[in-house]
Amino acid sequence: MTGALGSSPVSVALDGRGSAYVTVMSGELRRVDLAGGSTSTVAAGLGNLRGLDLDGQGSAYVGSFEGVLQKADLLTGAREEIARGLGPVHGVSVAGGRVYVASGDGSIYKAEKGQQTERVVTGLGLPLDLVADGDSAYVADVIRGTVGKVDLADGSVTTLDSGAYEPQSLSRGADGAVYFLAGGEFHRVDPVTGRKTTAARLTSLSAYDFTLAANGDAYVTSSDGSLWRLNGLAR
Template identity: 40%
Template sequence: MDSTDEIWHRDATPARPSRPLARRGRALGVALALGALLASGATMTLAAPAVAAAGDVNCPSTDCVRIAPAAGSPVAIAPDNAGAVYLAYSGGDLLKLDLASGVLTTVTTGLGNLRGVAVAGGSAYITNFDGMLQQVDLATGSRRTLAAGLPSLFGVARVGSTTYVTDGKGEIVAVPDGGTPRVVATGLGFSYGIAFDKAGAAYTADMMTGRILQTNVTTGATRVLASQAYEPTSISVGGDGLVYFLVAGEVKRVNAVTGVQSHVTNINGINSFSFSLAESGDAYTTGNGGGEGLWRIAGLTSR
């Protein structure tokens, strides 16, 4: 087991530092405790931030609405931009939330110790901690294995006919349809997610060093877009082309061309570990500690 695997398996009881370090301490608790949470399926409860500032997103509010009940905490969320959001659970379940009706249904179960989900072309692409990448037909629930025997897998994204995943060794692995998995980039640290822009560049968030990275998956060349004082736990590319990430409940964004980084908002009232952006600019996230369930943050990219 490598050092990253150890971090994501061990239990930790984080200290509760006073502000202004409280928000950072909360992220550390999430980062260290998530491994045990995902492995066990237990619910993690941490304290919500105590003080809201102007411009913050407060949950619940008109800007942040719980749209699905507290059916446990999904480890990954993927909107399909066609009226549904898919939720992956560490216990191996894949659920579908119909946004119009609010009905939550099970697509399939028994997918293993899940970590990531991406939706494209009527299929969900699922990663699990045991090094397996699976494709699930969203209409029938049938599945097939695209790759197995890889290091522990986390983030997943679908580009054309290739599925890209991040693993516990700091790599991006490309899995082409009908082809052999191959490592296309190394030295990326630990990123729980991966996102692509319209030009085909990949973005990862290294929780170990705080780096936001842009990678050319053709050449493997990587550059640092931003460096954080604490671990980023989420990565998304908005319809505006900007790269969004989460640091201890604070949403930030960076322009991949200019390198200019800016504060977007703080998410208060729920302990959010990650979020997924829809094409509309809305974000979907989950909460713990009294904020369980799936939440929609309206117009995150327009803030």
């Protein structure tokens, strides 16, 4: 779709209004016009960026490998620090006014502006991505090779899948299923029954992260500096 994202695009999030936002390891938050493919820089100098999510109110939350969580205004690029000392931040998810962070120290943290950061889950391997949903979160653990459902109240983890090679990214579909990327394949797992199917295979794309649009299309960041659309992954 576009190749103007820089050498190392990482996470991607959609605003539902025709734009995608992508973090780049060099410290930029980039905006992509999904209709025309043009790109622009929202903010720069944010650190060695990894995780990203939008709050639906005009702001992005971005996490860095240095363990800092920041909030950036999508219009002005103004940013403020929300928390630090989180360990390498790989995944960020906003739900119910709270921000959850998947850390390379094997934890999930909850962060709110002006509140003490809380470690809500410990003992994970290396969680690279998470999607919070109410009182639960779905987590891709690349070290343990699992996709799990985490109870954010008591920290317990239920394994949904343990048969995929290095799950690295996941997203929740409109059908309620969890879709995750592992070893160049997209898988669909039913969180109720645990049934897993392969949704798609990538043959010539080195993907890093993806997210699902409401219509089931997947938007995928690639190591070649591009953002790609995979039509109908979750249909």
